[in-house]
Amino acid sequence: MTNDNLTPEVNEVTQTVDRVESAATETAATPAKDLKKKKKKKKYTVEEILAEGGIDPNAVDDNGRKRKVKVRTKSKLKRREARMGYFFILPWLIGTLSLLAAPMITTLYWSFNDIKVMPAKGVWNRQYMGLAQYKETLSIYQDFPTDLASLLVRLTLSVPVVVVFALLMAMLLNMKLKGKGIFRTIYFLPVIVVSGPVMAQISSESGRIDAVDLTTITAMIQGALPRFIATPVISIFEQIIMILWYGGVQILIFLAALQKINPSLYEAAKIDGGSGWECFWKITLPTIRPMILLNAIYTVVFLSADETSNAIITYLAGFMTTPRGGYSRTSALGWMYSIIILVFIGLVALVLMEKRDIYAKQAAKRKKFEKRTRKNLAKSQKHLEKNNKKYAKHLAKQEARKKSGKKLKGGEPFDD
Amino acid sequence: MTKKRKLTAEEKEILARGKRKSGINKEKVRKFLLGSREKYGFIKTFLAYAVLIAIGFVFMYPILKMISTSFMSLDDLLNGSITWLPSKFQTSNYKDALNAMDYWKALKDSLMIAGIPTLIQVVVCGVVGYGFARFNFFGKKLCIGILILAFVLPQQILITPTYVVYSQLGLTNSLLAYIVPALLGQGIKAPIFILIYMSFYRQIPQSLVEAASIDGAGYFKSFFKIAIPSATGAMIVVLLFSFVWYWNESYLTNLYITGRRSEYTTIITSLSKFDSSFDAYANSSSAGSSSSSASINEAYRMAGTVLSVLPLMILYFIMQRYFVESIDNAGITGE
Numbered sequence: 001m002t003n004d005n006l007t008p009e010v011n012e013v014t015q016t017v018d019r020v021e022s023a024a025t026e027t028a029a030t031p032a033k034d035l036k037k038k039k040k041k042k043k044y045t046v047e048e049i050l051a052e053g054g055i056d057p058n059a060v061d062d063n064g065r066k067r068k069v070k071v072r073t074k075s076k077l078k079r080r081e082a083r084m085g086y087f088f089i090l091p092w093l094i095g096t097l098s099l100l101a102a103p104m105i106t107t108l109y110w111s112f113n114d115i116k117v118m119p120a121k122g123v124w125n126r127q128y129m130g131l132a133q134y135k136e137t138l139s140i141y142q143d144f145p146t147d148l149a150s151l152l153v154r155l156t157l158s159v160p161v162v163v164v165f166a167l168l169m170a171m172l173l174n175m176k177l178k179g180k181g182i183f184r185t186i187y188f189l190p191v192i193v194v195s196g197p198v199m200a201q202i203s204s205e206s207g208r209i210d211a212v213d214l215t216t217i218t219a220m221i222q223g224a225l226p227r228f229i230a231t232p233v234i235s236i237f238e239q240i241i242m243i244l245w246y247g248g249v250q251i252l253i254f255l256a257a258l259q260k261i262n263p264s265l266y267e268a269a270k271i272d273g274g275s276g277w278e279c280f281w282k283i284t285l286p287t288i289r290p291m292i293l294l295n296a297i298y299t300v301v302f303l304s305a306d307e308t309s310n311a312i313i314t315y316l317a318g319f320m321t322t323p324r325g326g327y328s329r330t331s332a333l334g335w336m337y338s339i340i341i342l343v344f345i346g347l348v349a350l351v352l353m354e355k356r357d358i359y360a361k362q363a364a365k366r367k368k369f370e371k372r373t374r375k376n377l378a379k380s381q382k383h384l385e386k387n388n389k390k391y392a393k394h395l396a397k398q399e400a401r402k403k404s405g406k407k408l409k410g411g412e413p414f415d416d
Numbered sequence: 417m418t419k420k421r422k423l424t425a426e427e428k429e430i431l432a433r434g435k436r437k438s439g440i441n442k443e444k445v446r447k448f449l450l451g452s453r454e455k456y457g458f459i460k461t462f463l464a465y466a467v468l469i470a471i472g473f474v475f476m477y478p479i480l481k482m483i484s485t486s487f488m489s490l491d492d493l494l495n496g497s498i499t500w501l502p503s504k505f506q507t508s509n510y511k512d513a514l515n516a517m518d519y520w521k522a523l524k525d526s527l528m529i530a531g532i533p534t535l536i537q538v539v540v541c542g543v544v545g546y547g548f549a550r551f552n553f554f555g556k557k558l559c560i561g562i563l564i565l566a567f568v569l570p571q572q573i574l575i576t577p578t579y580v581v582y583s584q585l586g587l588t589n590s591l592l593a594y595i596v597p598a599l600l601g602q603g604i605k606a607p608i609f610i611l612i613y614m615s616f617y618r619q620i621p622q623s624l625v626e627a628a629s630i631d632g633a634g635y636f637k638s639f640f641k642i643a644i645p646s647a648t649g650a651m652i653v654v655l656l657f658s659f660v661w662y663w664n665e666s667y668l669t670n671l672y673i674t675g676r677r678s679e680y681t682t683i684i685t686s687l688s689k690f691d692s693s694f695d696a697y698a699n700s701s702s703a704g705s706s707s708s709s710a711s712i713n714e715a716y717r718m719a720g721t722v723l724s725v726l727p728l729m730i731l732y733f734i735m736q737r738y739f740v741e742s743i744d745n746a747g748i749t750g751e
Contacts, residue, residue, distance in 0.1 A: 195664045
């Protein structure tokens with residue numbers, strides 16, 4: 001957009017540069033110098049590149065220095081769009097400022113201070129601790145690094161498994177099968193069960209959710225494989241049931257996204273001879289790509305906040321009431337943990353983020369190029385200016401020498 | 417049935433051709449197993465059913481167990497040989513559980529406590545998600561970061577200061593404690609709903625939005641005419657999840673709404689104090705009629721749990737039909 005606006009003004013830039021050059025030609029009289037100048041002009045092929053990219057002539061002054069002009073970077077449209085964006089997120093913004101900010105800042109404040117909560121007095125501050133609080137928290141909860149490492153390993157292993165499993169299930173549920181409604185209802189069960197009282201009822205009975213008796217399978221694995229392989233494989237098998245239960249939400253999200261895909265796309269692809277495999281990679285996957293990121297984030301958050309399977313959260317919940325813990329150290333632990341999980345989510349997002357639109361990429365490239373060219377131009381213009389001055393000096397010197405006759409040195413410049 | 421009419425020679429010829437080919441040949445077997453353009457093959461269908469049933473069984477298992485236990489009498493429970501089928505279906509378990517939980521009142525309250533914030537969340541998160549998905553503005557990345565941070569922060573450390581804020585604003589001990597946060601995009605698990613909407617809006621082809629704006633559609637028009645119809649799936653998903661999560665939330669409901677003044681009772685909170693309320697009910701009823709000598713057992717608990725899950729199942733069974741309907745709507749908006 002900006003390029004289009006600026007292209008007619010590119011001529012002005014060339015004019016400005018011409019002016020500088022004509023100033024140079026005025027002073028340059030001898031053909032030898034002309035040649036020199038031409039050489040310099042060759043450097044100005046940047047001009048031609050610039051004509052393509054477009055450059056704001058106001059940004060560079062006659063001497064080629066970057067003028068300190070505040071360039072308006074945002075167009076009217078962009079500002080209007082930004083305004084609409086704020087308008088749409090306004091409810092959330094108000095909610096965050098009024099309901100969320102205070103608790104968040106409070107816990108952050110607590111985490112840096114030693115806080116005592118007394119039933120009679122309410123909250124009172126004993127002393128400022130700063131980062132020492134965090135250090136102390138870590139020294140109390142010495143297993144934190146190992147627990148965290150095992151959690152991160154678990155996350156990196158189980159997030160892809162959960163997401164792929166959910167996608168497969170969603171695709172199966174999306175097929176035209178008989179009894180689709182019943183299947184879909186059954187696959188909704190995990191959503192209800194995992195978050196609700198059923199979980200407590202079931203797990204109070206048998207300790208954990210078990211459907212298939214795994215002992216025979218584990219015995220077989222132990223017999224067939226060496227121990228160092230068998231142990232993780234068995235743990236994976238034991239986890240599979242849990243992974244199935246944790247996939248309910250993700251299945252539903254994928255299912256909803258799959259149903260949005262226009263069936264005529266598949267028909268067209270099939271007519272063109274595309275196989276189901278190709279259809280999956282070329283149609284299904286690109287369309288549901290945002291959902292993959294979404295589900296990965298959800299899985300990370302869910303697993304990192306799950307009280308039953310996460311040692312850190314279990315510790316955190318108990319830490320609050322212990323005399324060594326209390327509010328402030330629990331807050332410190334919670335914040336540390338959250339920041340690490342947030343960074344982990346950021347990494348997941350980086351891996352799964354949609355690749356930018358090719359046009360956006362081109363625009364960014366062009367912008368970068370423009371910036372570089374502008375810099376080069378300024379540099380070479382500065383150089384030119386310097387050379388011009390030098391040349392003028394040299395010319396004056398020569399003139400003086402001519403006037404002073406054949407004397408090599410000395411002699412009055414104006415002794416005629 | 418329509419009357420049989422005489423076949424023309426041409427039709428006879430076609431029929432004959434069909435008969436000739438009706439024998440089992442290689443082509444047909446292949447088509448049967450691997451499927452054609454119009455139909456899934458046998459192998460694919462079989463595998464799909466096998467996987468769906470196998471994993472469905474994993475999900476069904478605890479529910480089935482719960483249902484079968486809920487019909488058992490005390491003798492069946494104690495009898496080690498009976499694991500699945502009770503000797504006789506004791507439906508009185510359900511009757512007692514219904515009475516002990518004060519089910520119908522609790523159901524009404526639950527529907528209200530879960531339903532109203534859910535409907536608000538569906539709307540508000542839809543609007544906020546659109547703002548994040550469609551527009552670029554200063555601080556957007558920071559906002560999304562805060563959104564996710566609020567989701568990640570352990571609820572255990574946030575709950576106390578949040579309660580202080582809510583009670584200072586006078587929201588506690590009424591439905592407002594759920595309604596106001598939902599209105600402001602801070603309801604239960606609101607960040608994930610906003611993210612769901614965002615992902616669905618992102619699926620809208622940008623060219624469609626541009627075409628609409630060229631045709632003179634403003635921001636609001638393209639929101640209502642393009643974004644909302646293509647986010648039907650997101651709406652249903654958010655509705656379901658939000659309802660289930662509000663429904664199953666016993667801790668916060670107890671803290672904010674039903675805690676002090678027990679004007680409301682939800683099904684889940686009454687389930688959590690099922691044992692004591694059941695005893696109270698059993699005592700009162702046995703005082704009236706000496707015949708029932710019920711004391712709390714696993715069967716009653718399971719009956720109560722089944723009753724607490726049942727409305728959600730029914731809701732989902734109704735809603736999943738709209739899933740399919742969203743295809744047709746989306747088909748129009750597709751390119």
